[in-house]
Amino acid sequence: MHELPVTESILKMVLESAQKNQAKSVTDITLTIGSLSSIVDDSVQFYWDFVSKGTICENAKLHFNRVVATLKCLDCGTTYSLIEELTPCPSCGSINIIILSGEEFQVDHIEIVKEETNSDETTR
Amino acid sequence: MKQRVEIVKRIMDSNDRLAQNNQAILDQHHIFGINLMASPGAGKTSFILETIKRLPAEIKLGVIEGDTAPVTIDSDKIAAAGIPTVQINTGGECHLDANMIEMALVELPLEELNLIIVENVGNLICPAAFRLGTHANVLIASIPEGDDKPYKYPNIYRGLDVLIINKIDLSPYIEFRMDYFQQGVEMLNPGLQTFALSAKTGGGFDAWIAWLTRKVTAK
Numbered sequence: 001m002h003e004l005p006v007t008e009s010i011l012k013m014v015l016e017s018a019q020k021n022q023a024k025s026v027t028d029i030t031l032t033i034g035s036l037s038s039i040v041d042d043s044v045q046f047y048w049d050f051v052s053k054g055t056i057c058e059n060a061k062l063h064f065n066r067v068v069a070t071l072k073c074l075d076c077g078t079t080y081s082l083i084e085e086l087t088p089c090p091s092c093g094s095i096n097i098i099i100l101s102g103e104e105f106q107v108d109h110i111e112i113v114k115e116e117t118n119s120d121e122t123t124r
Numbered sequence: 125m126k127q128r129v130e131i132v133k134r135i136m137d138s139n140d141r142l143a144q145n146n147q148a149i150l151d152q153h154h155i156f157g158i159n160l161m162a163s164p165g166a167g168k169t170s171f172i173l174e175t176i177k178r179l180p181a182e183i184k185l186g187v188i189e190g191d192t193a194p195v196t197i198d199s200d201k202i203a204a205a206g207i208p209t210v211q212i213n214t215g216g217e218c219h220l221d222a223n224m225i226e227m228a229l230v231e232l233p234l235e236e237l238n239l240i241i242v243e244n245v246g247n248l249i250c251p252a253a254f255r256l257g258t259h260a261n262v263l264i265a266s267i268p269e270g271d272d273k274p275y276k277y278p279n280i281y282r283g284l285d286v287l288i289i290n291k292i293d294l295s296p297y298i299e300f301r302m303d304y305f306q307q308g309v310e311m312l313n314p315g316l317q318t319f320a321l322s323a324k325t326g327g328g329f330d331a332w333i334a335w336l337t338r339k340v341t342a343k
Contacts, residue, residue: 002217002218002219002249002250002253002254005217005221006135006136006253009135009136009137009138009139010135012138013131013133013135013137013138014131017129017131018129021127021129023129027126031135036278036279036282037253037279038249038250038252038253038277038279039253085275085276086274086275086278086308086311086312088307088311095307095310095311096314097311099282099312103279103282105134105135105136105253106131106132106133106134106135107131107132107133107135108130108131108132109128109129109130109131109132110128110129110131111126111127111128111129112126112127112128112129113125113126113127114125114126114127116125
């Protein structure tokens with residue numbers, strides 16, 4: 001249930017980037033959330049509507065790019081996905097594994113509507 | 125005109141930056157910092173109290189107590205043991221974050237300390253996401269909680285430096301498959317430093333105190 005402060009962080013990051021790019025409004029935000037990151041996207045959406053009110057992000061649509069946890073067995077090389085709980089390698093039973101993906105938790109990109117006056121300007 | 129702006133930034137970045145500042149403050153004072161996490165009732169406070177009893181005289185401890193409500197039961201016990209203690213009331217938040225620690229550090233006599241233990245809010249999910257700037261993430265798992273916790277809460281086990289298995293004195297009475305538990309831990313965090321002990325009987329504390337003393341004196 002730590003989605004409120006997390007959603008506030010998302011808003012802060014998006015606002016920073018939007019302002020740097022002279023955005024008039026933000027229409028879409030794409031987030032990547034790994035299944036091991038213990039973030040509930042429904043809660044993020046719920047808090048988002050609340051924290052974004054009155055900002056240029058109000059009404060922006062949140063898109064969640066969910067990443068399934070992928071593990072690799074270091075003994076036999078099998079790569080497998082975790083659908084439910086953590087399990088040893090399904091091929092050889094080894095617990096000598098590494099987590100390849102599933103821990104992501106980031107803002108990927110946003111879609112903004114620019115101020116018309118300086119639409120040609122690009123900021124680097 | 126619509127435009128796509130790439131960000132590709134970890135959402136926890138701003139907290140992590142504050143955490144780095146906290147670590148710099150601790151380093152400057154040669155203080156070793158511990159972020160102590162556990163579920164409610166795993167024995168965090170009794171573990172701290174038993175640790176206090178056994179600390180060598182050269183270790184000067186300060187404690188930051190995180191609680192969701194202004195209840196000072198835990199911090200009173202620790203203050204009664206003569207330890208400088210700061211209570212953080214998170215106002216219902218389920219975890220401590222780096223910003224709260226920054227504010228608490230100001231209230232501790234840092235010049236006099238060489239060890240700080242932060243008792244995080246009892247919770248296995250949220251504290252895992254927020255780095256505090258301490259040097260070691262320590263989790264207390266207790267036998268009565270069950271042997272499936274690494275499988276259910278993988279995230280918290282991933283970021284650990286030390287695992288404490290508490291209440292081992294209850295092993296004869298509770299079904300806890302140590303092999304199964306440790307298999308889960310090993311998958312998530314191979315070779316994790318683990319101490320099995322009992323904060324009630326004091327059994328197993330010697331190894332933990334030896335580890336802690338080594339870390340503190342190395343700072």
